[in-house]
Amino acid sequence: MLALVIDTSSAAVTAGVAEVASGVAPRVLAQQVIIDARAHGERLAPSIQASLAEAGVRFPDLAAVVAGTGPGPFTGLRVGLVTAAAIGDATGLPTYGACSLDAIAAVHADCADLLVAGDARRKEVYWARYRHGIRTAGPEVTKPAELSTEAAAMAGAGARLYSDVLGLPLLEEDYPPVAGLAAVAAERVLNRAPGEPLTPLYLRRPDAVAPGERRQVTA
Known part of the structure; x- marks a missing residue:
């Protein structure tokens, strides 16, 4: 298929x-x-x-x-x-x-303890932890220095960008x-499962916000 x-x-x-x-x-x-x-x-x-x-x-x-x-x-x-x-x-x-x-972890299913970190900008990473491709924690967003590095390896663009902070062996697939x-x-x-709504996983509010109500200016 x-x-x-x-x-x-x-x-x-x-x-x-x-x-x-x-x-x-x-x-x-x-x-x-x-x-x-x-x-x-x-x-x-x-x-x-x-x-x-x-x-x-x-x-x-x-x-x-x-x-x-x-x-x-x-x-x-x-x-x-x-x-x-x-x-x-x-x-x-x-x-x-x-x-x-999960998609990055799926191609590293042989790794027993994997940290996947994407670049979230603002000097933060989107992260999740996996055991043989199965998610065990996350996804969440945090600063690299605040992230526990108890893992065997890491992958993802955030992991590469902050490799000096995270300090784990870096695998392919950014x-x-x-x-x-x-x-x-x-x-x-x-299984030809019914289609499902595609719900975005943002984890934080967008940078752009709707303008607030106009203030009335009096003389």
Whole structure:
């Protein structure tokens, strides 16, 4: 079964097509990964088209749409989830969310104690802990110096950025990979589970806020 995979929860704009089968890890047929934290809206749609073309499939060939739900910054994360929801609505394909940190952990399921940390900006990280790919704590957002480093290894863009603070062996995968996102949603795809709302995992309020009520100025 084929799934379109999308993630815009980080600086990476990711799109791809993965083949999901029972008993084996998802096979990535095509993927586009562009590191551009300020161009999710411009880069995502062309990346989806390029991935479909590279894999040689069309929307009717797909069984599902999988989207990374974060945690991530408000604007970028919203681009991927809105796009995935729109594709699902237009094509009738079920949509499934996948925690983006879980996706990084999924490709390191052999690690008995893993810390995954994404770059949350503001000198903070989004983090979660895993045992053989299963989340045991988080996700939360905190400053790297306040994060316990009792783990065997770490992965993620935040882990790389603050490697001197965290001090753990650094594994590959700075950003949520297509294979990992597909793995997180694989059971739902294979079971043809009902599609679900794509709820973003922000963990904190957006920087932009609605303007307050105007104050009346008197003479």
